[in-house]
Amino acid sequence: MKRLVDTDLETKRLSVRDGFGLDSDLEVMAFAEPGEHVPEVDPNYRFDPDTTLAILAGFSCNRRVLIQGMHGTGKSTHIEQVAARLNWPCIRVNLDGHISRLDLVGRDAIVLRDGSQVTEFKEGILPWALQRPMALVLDEYDAGRPEVMFVLQRILERDGHFTLLDQNRVIAPHSGFRLFATANSVGLGDSSGLYYGVQRLNHAQLDRWNIVAALNYLSPEAEIEIVAVQVPELNHPEGRRLIAAMVEVAALTRAGFQSGDLSTLMSPRTLISWAENLRIFQSPARAFRYAFLNKCDASEQAVVAEYFQRCFDTELETAAAGPLPGHGGA
Numbered sequence: 001m002k003r004l005v006d007t008d009l010e011t012k013r014l015s016v017r018d019g020f021g022l023d024s025d026l027e028v029m030a031f032a033e034p035g036e037h038v039p040e041v042d043p044n045y046r047f048d049p050d051t052t053l054a055i056l057a058g059f060s061c062n063r064r065v066l067i068q069g070m071h072g073t074g075k076s077t078h079i080e081q082v083a084a085r086l087n088w089p090c091i092r093v094n095l096d097g098h099i100s101r102l103d104l105v106g107r108d109a110i111v112l113r114d115g116s117q118v119t120e121f122k123e124g125i126l127p128w129a130l131q132r133p134m135a136l137v138l139d140e141y142d143a144g145r146p147e148v149m150f151v152l153q154r155i156l157e158r159d160g161h162f163t164l165l166d167q168n169r170v171i172a173p174h175s176g177f178r179l180f181a182t183a184n185s186v187g188l189g190d191s192s193g194l195y196y197g198v199q200r201l202n203h204a205q206l207d208r209w210n211i212v213a214a215l216n217y218l219s220p221e222a223e224i225e226i227v228a229v230q231v232p233e234l235n236h237p238e239g240r241r242l243i244a245a246m247v248e249v250a251a252l253t254r255a256g257f258q259s260g261d262l263s264t265l266m267s268p269r270t271l272i273s274w275a276e277n278l279r280i281f282q283s284p285a286r287a288f289r290y291a292f293l294n295k296c297d298a299s300e301q302a303v304v305a306e307y308f309q310r311c312f313d314t315e316l317e318t319a320a321a322g323p324l325p326g327h328g329g330a
Contacts, residue, residue: 016056019085022049028060030086037089037134039080044229046222048078054213055082059135059178064156064208066141066181069215072267075182076139078215083135088178090135093125095144104151105164123164130155130162133176141181149205155179156208181209217254223247223268231275242284245311246274249288252307262300266292285316 010032016024031038051067055078058065067075076092083090093099106124110117129136138144138152154160155173162171218226227243228235234243250266257265266274270292277287288308293316296304308316 014086016053020047020052020056020082022053022056024053024056026053026056026060028056028086031088031133034084034087035089037091038087039084039090041084042081045077045081046218046226046229047081048074048215048218051075051078051213051215052082054211055079055180057211058180059083059086059088062178063210064179064181065211065213066183066206066209067213067215068183070217070265070267071184072269073215073217074268075215076137079135079137079180079182088135088176089133090137091125091129092137092139094139095141095148099144099148101147101151104148126151126155127162127164127171130171130173130177132174134174135178135180138179138181140183142183153205153208156205217268220244220247220251223250223271226268227272227275230272231279233279234275242278243275246271246284246288248311249307252310253292253304256303256307261303262296264296264300284312285314288316 011029012032013027014030016022016026016028019028019030054065054067057063059082067078069075080090080092093104102124104124104126106122106127109120109122111120112118113120125136155162156179159173161173163169164171217223224240224243224247227246228240233239250268250271253262253264253266256262274287274291277291278284281287281290285308293301293304305316308314
C-alpha cells in the first residue's frame, strides 16, 4: 500500500478483472478503508459492463465521464456503486433550477466569532470537493442554468485550476478529485417531451468530457434478476414468472413510446415500484395502477390496459372505465 498524494489515506491497486469481473487489464486505485462520504455497498447491484468500464477509466486515469441515458436506468447509482467498491468518497449535486453560481462557488456569510459578528467567505461545494479526494457527481447535468454551467468550464480539464475571484485565490485540484455527470439527453435538448427543463449544452463544454457513455435499458433477463433481488418475496419460480410478465409489460410501453402510441414509458425504477406495491396490495392490477397507469394520460390508458391484458391475460379496467374488478372501486 501507499499514501495518496496530499492525504493520509492509504491506497492500493485493484484489478478491474478481479474486482468487477470485466475482461480488461485496467487497474484502478482504491482506498484501503471507507471514509465518511463513501457510499454504502449494495452487494446485489448488477453492473453494466460498458458503463462500469467507462466509470473505472474515470477513476483510474482521471478522465471526465458523462453518462447519458433514459430515466431510471441507474446512471448515478452506477457511479456510486463503483465508488463504494473503491472506498472512494463520493457526493452528488443535482443541478436543478435552484442551484446557483453562489451555491457552487461560495459566498460571504455572517458568522459569530469571539462574541462578534464578522463576515467570512464560505466555500461552495465545488472548491470544497476540488481540494479533497472526492468523486463529484453532477446529476441532471443537462438541466443546469447557463451561468452555473460556465463555472464548470475550467475544471473539466484534467488539471484545471479553479479561481476564486472573491478571494484572489487559485485552487489546484487534489490528486484524488474526480468529476462525473449524468444526463437524460446528450446536450442537444429533448425532442421526446419526456424531459421538460433540459437545456441545449454548449458544445465547447461538451467537448471537454473525455468519455461519454450511454446507459440504456437492460435485457429482459437482467431486469428480471434486478427485480427479484430488490423484492426477494418474488424470488421463487412462480414469482419470477410474474416478474417476467411485468417486464414484458414494461417492454411494450417502451415500444409504444418509440412508435408514438404513448407519451410516457416504464423505467426500471417504475418496474421495481410495481413489484414493491404488489407486496402491499397483493394484486398485480391494483399495484400496476398505482405504479404506472395513473401516470398516463387518460386517452392512452386503454393502450396501456391492452398491454397488461396481453401479458397477464386479465382485463385491466382504466380509471375512465370504472373500478378494478373485485376491489370495490378503491
